[in-house]
Amino acid sequence: MKLIHCADLHLGSPMEANLSHERARERRGELLSAFTELVRLADRNGVSAILIAGDLFDSGHIGKKTKNYVLDLIASHPNLSFFYLAGNHDRGYTLFDAVEHPENLYTFGDGWSSYELGEVTVTGSERPDADTLTLSEHACNIVLMHGQERAGRGTAGEDIIPLGKLKNKHIDYLALGHLHDYRTIPLDTRGVACYSGCLEGRGFDECGKKGYVLLEVENRRVRHTFVPFAKRELHTVECDITGFTSQLDLENRLLKAVEGIPSHHLVKAVLVGTVPAEMPKDTVHLSRVLSDRFYFAKLRDESRILIDPEAYRNDISLKGEFVRRVMASGLKEEEKERIIACGFRALSGEEVDL
Numbered sequence: 155m156k157l158i159h160c161a162d163l164h165l166g167s168p169m170e171a172n173l174s175h176e177r178a179r180e181r182r183g184e185l186l187s188a189f190t191e192l193v194r195l196a197d198r199n200g201v202s203a204i205l206i207a208g209d210l211f212d213s214g215h216i217g218k219k220t221k222n223y224v225l226d227l228i229a230s231h232p233n234l235s236f237f238y239l240a241g242n243h244d245r246g247y248t249l250f251d252a253v254e255h256p257e258n259l260y261t262f263g264d265g266w267s268s269y270e271l272g273e274v275t276v277t278g279s280e281r282p283d284a285d286t287l288t289l290s291e292h293a294c295n296i297v298l299m300h301g302q303e304r305a306g307r308g309t310a311g312e313d314i315i316p317l318g319k320l321k322n323k324h325i326d327y328l329a330l331g332h333l334h335d336y337r338t339i340p341l342d343t344r345g346v347a348c349y350s351g352c353l354e355g356r357g358f359d360e361c362g363k364k365g366y367v368l369l370e371v372e373n374r375r376v377r378h379t380f381v382p383f384a385k386r387e388l389h390t391v392e393c394d395i396t397g398f399t400s401q402l403d404l405e406n407r408l409l410k411a412v413e414g415i416p417s418h419h420l421v422k423a424v425l426v427g428t429v430p431a432e433m434p435k436d437t438v439h440l441s442r443v444l445s446d447r448f449y450f451a452k453l454r455d456e457s458r459i460l461i462d463p464e465a466y467r468n469d470i471s472l473k474g475e476f477v478r479r480v481m482a483s484g485l486k487e488e489e490k491e492r493i494i495a496c497g498f499r500a501l502s503g504e505e506v507d508l
């Protein structure tokens with residue numbers, strides 16, 4: 155018997171932090187399509203149920219269109235059971251109190267609810283109290299929860315899951331949601347806790363492979379495998395520009411740093427290293443090089459400027475006077491670096507981007 159564990163889809167998320175209005179709209183569509191594709195894939199492959207461990211929706215203010223789409227999607231796949239546990243983003247939301255609640259949709263409340271599905275028992279609570287959880291030792295137990303795991307038995311706060319309290323409760327697989335990366339944590343000699351992570355990354359704090367977890371149950375034992383599924387991945391790459399010799403050299407280093415990343419992915423490149431103040435670098439051009447190459451790209455210049463005030467201590471030129479004044483000012487170090495770099499470029503007749 156096969157099941158799919160997913161979480162944190164955040165359908166209806168605005169997606170506008172990085173993207174243009176059109177691209178954000180497109181990504182919102184892609185988030186929804188990712189869920190549709192997952193449901194179709196489950197159906198094609200004889201999966202019995204989809205477990206959604208919270209934050210299917212980004213908030214309680216989801217438009218009717220998205221809500222009806224999801225309800226229709228569920229209703230049109232009667233061979234699949236959907237176990238939907240709300241998370242901190244969509245909890246208390248009356249979405250599925252809708253009149254036409256699909257028969258194959260199972261939800262959870264504040265207390266523990268259990269459902270039998272073939273050889274497994276699916277149990278969950280939206281406000282889990284580990285102390286009151288009782289499971290049969292002889293059942294194959296899959297438990298759904300949403301929150302931040304904590305080692306030990308510490309008092310459970312809102313959205314805190316004290317794993318210590320869940321030991322020796324006969325859990326075979328604890329399907330978690332809330333952290334957006336795939337992660338497994340051994341629970342006890344019998345079970346494992348697992349975050350599926352989100353299905354698609356939304357921002358640069360959600361880089362790397364995203365997907366779902368496939369569960370295969372045989373003789374009441376649960377095997378699990380992470381399956382990368384996201385249409386687009388986000389990447390943050392560093393590019394060390396120390397000692398660069400020309401604008402073309404910079405561009406080549408940047409391209410080297412993003413080498414191998416497919417063009418439909420999203421990339422944030424960060425320039426690091428130390429460079430001489432005199433060296434001009436056209437970051438506007440570099441940004442364009444990246445943007446032409448990827449679905450979305452942004453460039454952040456975090457390189458430091460190499461200034462040796464000693465070299466200018468006795469310099470009687472305009473440059474020397476300029477460096478001494480800036481260094482003696484009460485500005486922050488990064489500001490001094492930036493001003494000196496701009497000043498040097500201006501003095502050498504370069505264009506200055508402020």
Ligand SMILES: [Mn+2]
Nearest residue numbers: 209241242332
């Ligand atoms: Mn959450």
